Amino acid sequence: MDNNQNHKPFDLEQRTLEFAKKVIRLCKKLPNNKINSELISQLVRASGSVGANYREANDTLTKKDFVYKMGICLREAKESNYWLELTLEANSDFKEEINKLLQETIELRKIFASIVNKSK
Secondary structure, three states, rough: OOOHHHOOOOHHHHHHHHHHHHHHHHHHOOOOOOHHHHHHHHHHHHHHHHHHHHHHHHHOOOOHHHHHHHHHHHHHHHHHHHHHHHHHHHHHHHHHHHHHHHHEEEEEHHHHHHHHEEEE
């Protein structure tokens, strides 16, 4: 039995990098207008920050710093979800692609919340 039925990377560094890359690919397809310009800026920043902070968390020297950085990962995943919801509102033609990214933010949030709770 395949425990990884969705075939998503178990390595969170790789998974968060892939998430940010998928967000970038989506944003490159969106129509170039004033609304999308603002949404894209926020979305790319938040989605990239998830993985950047996860990598920083892995290099912390103390448990307290690790928990703090993982909390940032959780907040950035929540923020990514928020900007994706607004991007969907402005770009309903991309519903399927955006919904997949929204699902990934939900899964990442659950993972980070679990790590934070177990690390306290």
